Amino acid sequence: MSSGQPLNPLPGDREPTLTIAQVAERTGLSHDTLRYYEKAGLIERVGRSTGNQRRYQAADLAWLEFLLRLRETGMSIADMQRFAALRAAGNATVPDRLAMLREHRAELADRIRVLRRNATVLDHKIDHYEQLLLDEHEYEYEQPGSEELT
Amino acid sequence: MSSGQPLNPLPGDREPTLTIAQVAERTGLSHDTLRYYEKAGLIERVGRSTGNQRRYQAADLAWLEFLLRLRETGMSIADMQRFAALRAAGNATVPDRLAMLREHRAELADRIRVLRRNATVLDHKIDHYEQLLLDEHEYEYEQPGSEELT
């Protein structure tokens, strides 16, 4: 990109658009990933400039942000493809989309629970190591036999 | 495995041991993964029967369980290798291990926070879809123009 903020030329359109570089910057996705997502059907074909360069609109960005939330919560590309296909198929698929989201939400809740449980295991281990260090200092340097399972 | 519970022959040892199949069953890891973890140095070389078959001891299992907690919380194999190497190097590495665990714990806390934030985004989306369905029924079948961004 250049300096300033170029209002990208539109293909005879109303709304201001973003180049792929600008979308990459805003979403944190790479250029390649953005093109890959489009090729994979996660996003519908983005509008083009007269010279065939991508011009993203606000709706594209909003959808990408939502996809990122799905990705961050561990949804696979394959499932996101399914979801995107349902969305592209129109309002009649709302029940299916709702079902997918509910299931994903439930799995997410499970994963959060597991992580929290594991977090307490880590805390115990950390406590254990801290105690080991304290004991060591107490006896002024090492103490074979105070070795534990870990 | 056969029926009954065979007390596996020990290599002239004290403690009861487990075969790889039994460890696989208890941990949920596959035979291949268990062998892979050993080859990768995540677990120290497991004891063998006279015929060179693995015989896991309680300490092996405990360590595996802890590794699983690390894995479930998203630690990479490479980091687990580092941790395992420190552990194998003895008590002098306790401060390093503690530092690793603390850092991992902090990252885990971040990831849980992100997941919880995303969970609320999902909840909003679900609410939105539910509302769409309600509206649809209200008007007795469809309603073009009630289409949203998603």
Next chain:
DNA sequence: GTAGAACCTGGAGCGCGCTCCAGGTCAAGC
């Protein structure tokens, strides 16, 4: 003793989610 299941090793292969590359076209400043 023998059959069949369980196990061994070294190494190749795989699915996922990108990432990189080659060989071009397009756009903006001078």
Next chain:
DNA sequence: GCTTGACCTGGAGCGCGCTCCAGGTTCTAC
């Protein structure tokens, strides 16, 4: 008009974390 950087496409390549395979050995039940 020219340069330089952003962008395009199709397809190959990669790192991770396993998973599978071939070819052989061991264990257990009968």
